[in-house]
Amino acid sequence: MINIQPDNLSIYMKQIKEGGGKLSKFLRPGKALKILLVLAAIAYLCFAFLFVYVQPDEYGIKVVRVGLNRGVQKQIYHAGLTFVMPFGLQQMYRLPKGIQVLELTNFPETAAGGARKDRAAHIQTSDGFFVDVDVSMLYHIKDPYLVFTTIGPGTLYEDNGIIPKAEPALKETLGKLTTEEFYNSPMRVKKAEEAKYQLNMELNLKGIEVDQVLVRYFKYSPEIQKNIEAKKLQDQMVFTNRAAARAAKEEAQLKKIVQEGMVIAAVEMENGKAYVTRKIAEKDLYVRSIKANADLLVKLAEAERVRLKNAALKGIGSDRMVGLKMAQAYKGLDLIILPSDGAHGVNPLDLNNTLQLFDVRKRGEK
Template sequence: MMEEKDVKFASMPAGRRTRVKIPRLRLSGRTSLLIGVAALLVMTYNSFLQYVEPNEYGIKQVKLGANRGIQEKIYGPGLHFIIPVVQKMHFLPKDIQVLELTNFPRTASEYARQEKAAHIQTSDGFFVDVDVSVLYHIADPYKVFTKIGPGNLFEDNGVIPKTEPSLKETLGELTTEEFYNSPLRAAKAQAAREKLNEELEDKGIVVDYVLVRYFRYSDEIQKN
């Protein structure tokens, strides 16, 4: 029979914690220099350089100094030097923009700006909801920035407020029956495009197409 023996385990004194030694990483002078240069390049890139995408315009704003304000020079794709705090680069899209007026959002492109369908009264007094696609582009970013504003204001304060009134003026000349006449309807859409350009060209925006995609009369007319 095995004899029982008292086994004593050494315990750590109270109040003391195990210390884990972290090995020190020793870098050569050349490696430290390379890391320092890399960190300096990253800091310079983030602070002093702004990248303009291929589908963007860059517009520089000078906040301090004698030449304060929005600069007329437009910056193309690539890296451009700016002075932090003193200068700021703004961006506007260069590619075709799309405004979709529709009550059926799933039929519109996910990349388009979506607003409700144009609510138009025909010349004989009836109402029709019209789905319209407006394709346009920024032709003069300096004018857009100085006359409308930065960011997406070219949509909110530029194209959108002008679109439905132009459609009401041109498509509203049609009678209920004439709305079904495709060539006549297309001619009125073209007239709306011309009217929009009269309103927007001096602000740097050009409307390329106004396309009527779908229209729906009020329930009363649909029943008749």
């Protein structure tokens, strides 16, 4: 802590005012702006000479020119600022990280805008004809350190890497196809996959990997193209005739199946009707048999009833009941003329004689 005595207070105040005046003269607006510009320039130069910015879609490879650890550094730098010694002591090289495109075409206006372009692949088919093939190759840098040390910096991965290998691989694989087989899409794609495999066998050793080999277009000479188109038309006519014959055969087979189906349906309908008729007859027979059995039982019951009634009438006292019945029958008569003499004379008062007369009681029975 500074101890200020009252006597020295005025002296200190005067010194502060004088120092503030000098500082205000030193920090005038024009001089302050110049100082800021100088500081900004120094900061920019330091940034420009001492730092390198690696883009998000780039790899960074540092090369040390002077020092103990000279040469290409194995460390891969990604997006951000990296310190680099100026004046050629250290240097930062950048390689693309994303998918790269190589277009082999004779029509560069149809190729991708940012792609590297080269002439179309001139391939001789297995039957001796030549064809120009437009191909798009998609690839990426898999190992930037390997690319830098085996091929080189900058765009040498294109000039000395994939371009010299592309057409020979296509000639070796697509060249196995005949003129006709070039129009066979599955076979063409298979050979493109073989070209991709062959390219990766060579380029993986240099840090490059091919993702796709796409055959976009191919063209023969006008004469060959005309002959191929004529042959294609003939083949299409043959295929059309074969298809029409097969369609007619299938249509006849369809008609045969339909007719057989109709016959089978008619037979089944008749079988169904016969089955219904048989079941109705069986039902009627069953009803008649049950009804006949019922009628038989009823008649047997009636006969049994009559038998039992007759048996009951023949029991003890039945003659008395017959006599009473006959008496009742006589009761309704106004006049009966019967012989009163002779062998058949009737005595109404002789009940036994009357019963014997009507065969109700035999002679000698009581």
